[in-house]
Amino acid sequence: MCELKEWQKVLLGLLAIIVISLVVDRCVGFLFEKAYKNSKYGIFHRQEYCLHDSKDEILILGSSRAAHHYVPQIFTDSIGMSCYNCGSDGQCIYYQYGILSSYIERGDIPKVVLLEVMNTDAVVSNGATFGLDAAIDRLAPNYGEYNEIDSLLLLKGWKERVKLFSKCYRYNSKAVQLIKCNFIPWPENMGYEAVFGELSDTTTLKNRKNKKNEVIDEQKLIYMNKLIRACKNNNIKLFFIESPYYSISTSLGIDVLKEIALKNDIPYLDYRNASVFMCPAYFKDEGHLNNKGAYFYSGVVASNLRRTIIEKPILTDGLFK
Amino acid sequence: MLFNSIDFIIFLIAVVVIYYLIPNNRIRKVFLLGVSYYFYSCWNVAFLAILFFVTLLSFGTALGYRRDGSKRDKRLLVTSIVLLLCPLLCFKYLDFFSHSIGDMLTLVGCRIQVPEFKLLLPVGISFYTFMSIGYVVDVFKQKVLPEKNLLDYALFIGFFPQIASGPIGRAPQLLPQLKEKHPLLYDNVAKGCKMMLWGFFVKLVVGDRAGIYVDTVFGNYMHHNGSSLLLASFMYTIQIYCDFAGYSLIAIGAAKTMGYELMNNFKRPYFAKNVGEFWRRWHISLSTWFRDYVYIPLGGSRCSKGRMYLNLIITFLVSGLWHGAAYTFIVWGLLHGLVQVVDKATISCRNQLWAKVKINENSAFRRVLNIFITFVIVSYLWMIFYAKDFSMVLGITKRYFVSGKPYIHQTTIFFFVIGFLILLLKDLKDEFLPGKRWLLNSNKVGVRYLSFVALLFVIIFCGILGGGDFIYFKF
Numbered sequence: 001m002c003e004l005k006e007w008q009k010v011l012l013g014l015l016a017i018i019v020i021s022l023v024v025d026r027c028v029g030f031l032f033e034k035a036y037k038n039s040k041y042g043i044f045h046r047q048e049y050c051l052h053d054s055k056d057e058i059l060i061l062g063s064s065r066a067a068h069h070y071v072p073q074i075f076t077d078s079i080g081m082s083c084y085n086c087g088s089d090g091q092c093i094y095y096q097y098g099i100l101s102s103y104i105e106r107g108d109i110p111k112v113v114l115l116e117v118m119n120t121d122a123v124v125s126n127g128a129t130f131g132l133d134a135a136i137d138r139l140a141p142n143y144g145e146y147n148e149i150d151s152l153l154l155l156k157g158w159k160e161r162v163k164l165f166s167k168c169y170r171y172n173s174k175a176v177q178l179i180k181c182n183f184i185p186w187p188e189n190m191g192y193e194a195v196f197g198e199l200s201d202t203t204t205l206k207n208r209k210n211k212k213n214e215v216i217d218e219q220k221l222i223y224m225n226k227l228i229r230a231c232k233n234n235n236i237k238l239f240f241i242e243s244p245y246y247s248i249s250t251s252l253g254i255d256v257l258k259e260i261a262l263k264n265d266i267p268y269l270d271y272r273n274a275s276v277f278m279c280p281a282y283f284k285d286e287g288h289l290n291n292k293g294a295y296f297y298s299g300v301v302a303s304n305l306r307r308t309i310i311e312k313p314i315l316t317d318g319l320f321k
Numbered sequence: 322m323l324f325n326s327i328d329f330i331i332f333l334i335a336v337v338v339i340y341y342l343i344p345n346n347r348i349r350k351v352f353l354l355g356v357s358y359y360f361y362s363c364w365n366v367a368f369l370a371i372l373f374f375v376t377l378l379s380f381g382t383a384l385g386y387r388r389d390g391s392k393r394d395k396r397l398l399v400t401s402i403v404l405l406l407c408p409l410l411c412f413k414y415l416d417f418f419s420h421s422i423g424d425m426l427t428l429v430g431c432r433i434q435v436p437e438f439k440l441l442l443p444v445g446i447s448f449y450t451f452m453s454i455g456y457v458v459d460v461f462k463q464k465v466l467p468e469k470n471l472l473d474y475a476l477f478i479g480f481f482p483q484i485a486s487g488p489i490g491r492a493p494q495l496l497p498q499l500k501e502k503h504p505l506l507y508d509n510v511a512k513g514c515k516m517m518l519w520g521f522f523v524k525l526v527v528g529d530r531a532g533i534y535v536d537t538v539f540g541n542y543m544h545h546n547g548s549s550l551l552l553a554s555f556m557y558t559i560q561i562y563c564d565f566a567g568y569s570l571i572a573i574g575a576a577k578t579m580g581y582e583l584m585n586n587f588k589r590p591y592f593a594k595n596v597g598e599f600w601r602r603w604h605i606s607l608s609t610w611f612r613d614y615v616y617i618p619l620g621g622s623r624c625s626k627g628r629m630y631l632n633l634i635i636t637f638l639v640s641g642l643w644h645g646a647a648y649t650f651i652v653w654g655l656l657h658g659l660v661q662v663v664d665k666a667t668i669s670c671r672n673q674l675w676a677k678v679k680i681n682e683n684s685a686f687r688r689v690l691n692i693f694i695t696f697v698i699v700s701y702l703w704m705i706f707y708a709k710d711f712s713m714v715l716g717i718t719k720r721y722f723v724s725g726k727p728y729i730h731q732t733t734i735f736f737f738v739i740g741f742l743i744l745l746l747k748d749l750k751d752e753f754l755p756g757k758r759w760l761l762n763s764n765k766v767g768v769r770y771l772s773f774v775a776l777l778f779v780i781i782f783c784g785i786l787g788g789g790d791f792i793y794f795k796f
Contacts, residue, residue: 169786176735
């Protein structure tokens with residue numbers, strides 16, 4: 001047998017690596033995809049439900065504050081419409097736009113969207129959460145399913161497209177969640193995730209100073225406006241809503257979001273420091289209501305929404321601003 | 322252009338392919354120099370001016386020597402070293418010196434507003450400045466002939482795999498390689514790719530994953546208990562090793578694919594039995610640089626014990642300052658020097674104690690104990706290295722003693738443990754069974770290829786693929 005030349009050996013070696021990698025990528029990627037699609041519990045189950053199965057009339061969008069603060073059953077009972085809580089930890093407007101656009105693309109258009117807004121929906125986030133990276137990471141397994149989600153993923157440019165060619169890449173760092181979502185039952189109620197524990201009785205309401213150096217993220221505002229436009233074009237009644245915090249603060253991002261709401265004639269439901277909720281017993285921590293607080297809060301919001309959506313009264317209770 | 326980015330992978334593939342397609346070695350070198358300058362200019366084109374200055378000054382200095390040990394040569398050497406250090410001092414230390422003067426004046430009751438320059442630190446400046454100083458000293462000492470070919474010399478200083486964070490190459494080792502034409506060899510490409518893959522693994526899977534926990538806990542240390550802070554200290558010790566050893570492996574591997582051998586930079590440093598040995602295994606190109614150009618010129622160990630201890634402390638003080646323009650780095654270096662002085666001063670005493678309990682130097686117990694003690698000392702000193710200021714050092718040190726359950730972020734810990742165990746097994750095998758050829762280095766082709774792909778997929782599944790920075794880029 002003739003001896004291979006060095007360049008032939010290098011080429012053969014590279015070819016072997018590419019072929020083996022492709023086979024492994026498709027096979028292992030397929031297994032991970034199965035595990036993801038068949039998730040029974042937790043975030044992946046909820047995400048898959050939102051992206052493919054939900055035909056609910058009221059959608060709650062937002063971050064962990066949405067997931068832990070809104071009990072859909074209360075909204076259904078009060079308003080008479082099916083409701084699902086699509087809130088997800090560490091996500092911002094990109095993810096919420098991706099979720100809503102999947103409903104619109106498949107034709108299951110909701111009637112009402114409650115968007116739990118946060119400062120991070122308008123300002124630059126430097127960490128791993130509340131940014132485009134967080135949304136891309138979460139939605140990567142659904143690459144190729146919806147145009148708007150694909151366009152979100154490709155905001156990162158051609159390099160992300162190259163990476164997404166790998167099926168396995170889409171499941172980067174998701175093994176723990178996949179195990180949990182398939183094997184560890186996680187209680188949830190139409191997307192609502194209860195949290196327990198409360199602040200101590202002696203916790204005082206603190207005045208938090210504004211964060212310095214906050215910068216408005218223009219791209220986030222573009223997506224906020226896209227979401228507003230999508231709602232208008234599809235006759236979806238959109239509400240911006242701020243659930244309670246057990247601290248007093250203002251922020252640049254919220255000011256901008258209020259301006260956007262005003263400009264687009266979107267009701268802005270501000271419960272941020274509504275006095276009825278300013279009790280430590282309702283809070284798990286400064287930013288999250290506990291289960292007791294969430295039930296109370298959902299009741300108040302649902303009854304106000306019922307009046308707005310069904311009875312259309314003049315609001316005088318001071319909760320709507 | 323970071324090593325851990327897709328841009329770099331594409332860049333490297335293109336460079337290697339074109340490099341081997343060029344038949345003429347001189348044109349190859351022109352091409353390599355061009356892409357090296359392009360690579361460096363990706364950070365900031367203006368940085369190239371400093372690189373040109375350092376290159377031309379050291380090149381000219383070496384040619385300007387009479388090489389007769391005359392005072393003129395000495396003056397030329399000293400002048401060139403001072404001039405070579407100017408950009409480094411200016412860009413890296415100006416604010417530090419300015420603040421230090423301000424602090425000292427405040428101490429004596431004179432409050433003045435010191436100017437703040439906030440200059441952008443050119444990437445790799447500490448590394449190529451040291452390379453050029455090493456070169457002018459080596460030529461002065463007639464360890465190496467002055468390089469007459471500017472192209473070769475410019476490539477020696479600016480070679481893209483090592484420009485950003487080393488290894489700090491030496492002229493006698495690298496310059497002759499640049500003169501040879503390297504044919505395409507399967508072994509070089511395969512070895513280089515394997516080194517790079519392992520570098521990516523340690524950086525992306527272990528180092529960057531540990532970094533998430535470290536930043537979370539140290540970044541909010543006042544709210545964490547002792548067990549979380551100890552875990553963060555341990556993980557930072559692993560992180561900084563993986564970050565820099567990973568970087569070095571990628572650099573050495575990239576050069577290897579083109580047939581160049583760069584200096585090995587790490588030799589499993591956490592298996593060291595004392596801090597002195599740790600420095601013989603950690604950032605070897607820098608440690609040997611300090612040994613050859615600071616410690617030995619100061620008198621090294623061929624002098625009185627007291628003087629030797631002083632030399633050691635001075636060397637590590639300078640090393641601390643090299644790592645960063647802050648008091649914490651100086652104290653970090655000083656403590657590394659002091660620990661070695663204490664180690665050397667008490668060695669006979671400790672040997673006598675061991676002899677009394679009849680445990681000899683080579684016993685497994687003594688080795689493991691020494692490795693453990695060294696690891697603990699180095700880890701604590703890394704915490705100082707991480708800290709922004711001394712209040713943070715004191716705060717963390719105090720809170721080490723606050724009891725409580727550790728903060729566990731499941732995903733971070735899960736992936737870190739997977740990566741760390743793989744790394745530990747590999748380092749244990751390399752340390753204690755160096756002759757064994759397993760997995761990536763197996764004699765069986767199939768095993769080698771499958772191991773390569775398996776490691777690639779561990780990176781894809783478990784790595785942090787967002788393209789995080791390298792810690793040593795700051796230096």
